[in-house]
Amino acid sequence: QVQLVESGGGLVQAGGSLRLSCAASGSFVRIFDMAWYRQAPGKERELVAGIREGGSTNYPDSVKGRFTITKDNDKNTAYLQIVHVTPEDTAVYYCNVDAWVTGFNRQEYWGQGTQVTVSS
Numbered sequence: 001q002v003q004l005v006e007s008g009g010g011l012v013q014a015g016g017s018l019r020l021s022c023a024a025s026g027s028f029v030r031i032f033d034m035a036w037y038r039q040a041p042g043k044e045r046e047l048v049a050g051i052r053e054g055g056s057t058n059y060p061d062s063v064k065g066r067f068t069i070t071k072d073n074d075k076n077t078a079y080l081q082i083v084h085v086t087p088e089d090t091a092v093y094y095c096n097v098d099a100w101v102t103g104f105n106r107q108e109y110w111g112q113g114t115q116v117t118v119s120s
Contacts, residue, residue: 001026002024002025002026002027002028002097002099002101002109003024003025003026004022004023004024004025004095004096004097004109004110004111004112005022005023005025005111005112006020006021006022006093006094006095006111006112006113006114007020007021007022007023007114008020008021008114009093009114009115009116010115010116010117011117011118011119012085012116012117012118012119013085013118013119014085014086014087014118014119014120015084015085016085016118017081017082017083017084017085018081018082018085018116019079019080019081019082020036020079020080020081020082020093020114020116021077021078021079022034022036022077022078022079022080022095022097022111023075023076023077024076024077024078024095024097024099024109025076026099026101026109027101027102027103028076028099028100028101028102029099029100029101029102030053030099030100031053031073031076031097031098031099031100032052032053032098032099032100032106033050033051033052033053033096033097033098034050034051034069034071034078034095034096034097034098035047035049035050035051035069035078035095035096035097035098036048036049036050036067036069036078036080036093036094036095036096037093037094037095037096038089038091038092038093038094038116039091039092039094039113040088040090040091040092041091043091045094046060046062047060048060048062048063048067048080048093049063049067049068049069049080050069051069051070051071051078055071057069066082066083066084066085067080067081067082068080068081068083069081078095078097080093082116085116085118086118087118087119087120088118089116089118090116090117090118091115091116092113092114092115092116093113093114093115093116094110094111094112094113095110095111096108096109096110096111097109
């Protein structure tokens with residue numbers, strides 16, 4: 001069974017930093033992409049960082065320069081480093097993995113999310 005567990009969320013003051021982790025477990029044959037999304041109250045879920053199996057990354061303009069996604073292939077874990085947080089970063093952050101799992105076609109998997117709250 002595939003499981004994505006996010007951690008590292010919490011309350012942080014504006015201007016501070018935070019590091020989120022996403023530990024992926026399961027019978028992965030191949031992980032194509034790992035990504036972080038966020039969803040703020042009343043807003044649509046949006047991609048904030050993505051990393052391909054080769055290591056290339058992509059970020060939307062809204063977070064570029066402040067968010068950094070990395071991964072540890074040996075541990076099947078993705079990280080999201082956030083610096084200079086603002087109240088607008090307050091949201092539930094979700095981990096997403098695009099992977100081929102034994103017995104299944106390539107598909108995406110989601111974590112349960114971790115809350116990030118930025119106080120001003």
